Amino acid sequence: MKQRLYRVLALAMLLGFFADAGHADDHMLAETAVQAARVVVSPAGNATEEIQGSKANIMPVTSPVIITGDPEPIVPPPAHPLRVALDWYLTPYHAALIVARERGLFEREGLEVTLTQPADPTVPPKLVAAQHVELALTSQPRLHLLVDQGLPLIRVGTLVPLPLATLIVRQEANLQSLSDIRGKTVGYVFEEPARLLLDGILEKHALSSDDVELKRIDFGLNSSLAEAEVDAVVGAQRHVTRRQLEQSGIRVVEFPLGETDLPLYDELILIANRDSLQQHGSDIRRFLDALQQATLWLINHPDDAWELIRKAEPGLDTQANADAWPDTLRYLALRPAAVQAERYHRFETYLLQQGLIESLTPANRLATDITHP
Template structure:
């Protein structure tokens, strides 16, 4: 065999080997790791022989040369394959943490938070959300203003007054868009109208229950704050009324307080704040620190999206939602809360991020005209819709 023939034979064989090596990539047929290793060793041996032939060196037994016959008929030739390694998994984005201070002890009005946590809606948004009840119901928004909490739940009237006091607060979502606050008295104690509260003792939980709610309601019936005695009872509104330490309480949540009082043997008489001089307002809003909002905007937007998903699921599956809540928070499983649940469902905001700017500006004007705030502020200082483009 001449040198030229040897070199042509080597080139042809090299092309043949390259075709064999590329076969698995074209067909995509997987083979076992052990077979791959054996076949690759055979391929390396063939390449070595080809190199020898191309360089004019003689071949030895044990390897296929140009003049060496192929394998016997019927013996399958398994082409070498390449081991393909799976791509490295993509690490998920880090979980962001937010802490929320509730406005009150845990109750059905906080359903969206409880369900979002238990269903994993927060997890799907990449959030770890913790929430806690305050020891003092007057402090949640103050903690946010002092940068000691990310978010707090509160009421719209409270927001207006605290902004007027210089606190850097802003509304970012609405969970309950109607008033829940009410003035409650015991039936049969000689008080059948608000005008008959003159000279009586009224219990309250926070200063915001007095101004504007109680002051406006009394004034609507010709009574002033100077005509009554005020007694702070914090969370114990119901017990104070049951034990006759007060004649009435302001700040009682209308969706649950009457049922709680009936359990205690009291027949309550409730007066709705919006029916006695106070314009309608958002009862339960999510409040952030305005100075930190730009840095928390995306996290808060994700939180609100999770709350919206949870709320829609609650509306669509009220019985399952109730079972989920009491399973995760056994303290909620009371007769009064169960009775309050259907009424609470009707008040949950289905679009918590959406802002009715006119509603906030009109309520601010009312407070200003009543002398309850000193200035009027643009809507950007009061509230924001983080879902807006």
């Protein structure tokens, strides 16, 4: 009898299921189907009583719901905001950032990246320390000095892994060699790194930064030389600044600071707040992935990359920057996340020996590869 009961229920449900979904009386049809099934299988007219007397509960049979119209669009998850303070106005050495932005690589990583240019070049690391931005650009030498001052900063990426800074001197200053720089006026952006670089390049000439007159000029490196406010500038970018000045008709001599006894260092790095690194670690890793993809593309497509950059940033579209572009490419970091910890240890040790910092900070508190656990 139970088997008969189950067959009745199955038949009733099937009849109800295949009822025309658009029929106005589909529920009545389903109920009729159940009653008809009871009568058909009842040999003595008492099947209904058996069903009613059983413990089975017959649920109402309804027709399937037909969904009409367009489906709701799938809304992507909100992008994670990431604020990045530049070290300077945009230059060709920021190429990976520009390409990643213009090719949508940040968005592909689920990031909403904002690049801001500082009104004061000394401010970006302080913004990171105060957690007003997640990342900032600076140089490795400056990072060491700022950490020694107590700022909770750590290197998380590199854009340029070799020294770029140069000492550029006006030809009218009549320097036959660097030994003639005594008493000259030298412009700088950051005083402590400027003294460090000058001491490194002047040491072989038995001179130091104390033998010149230092003048802070912030963003005015080129204009200060052009207007003869200074005889030289220290910290200018190799390949780019000299060409910009020569394009303006200013004849200069360039002394690369990388060819000194200073330990090798990373010229352009990304720094984060050490205390909040875990909180933003996932976003920073995706940011670095986007930079690596951008760098690979621009290395493989240098002409297309320059075309993209000059159109995206018309201020960079100068003959000097175009001429410097091939040299610029050779200095870009192919693996922005990778870190040479020994390089940070050597530079920290050098600063301590020179009396420029008070104590030795371990390399793992100065720099990290955030892509490795």
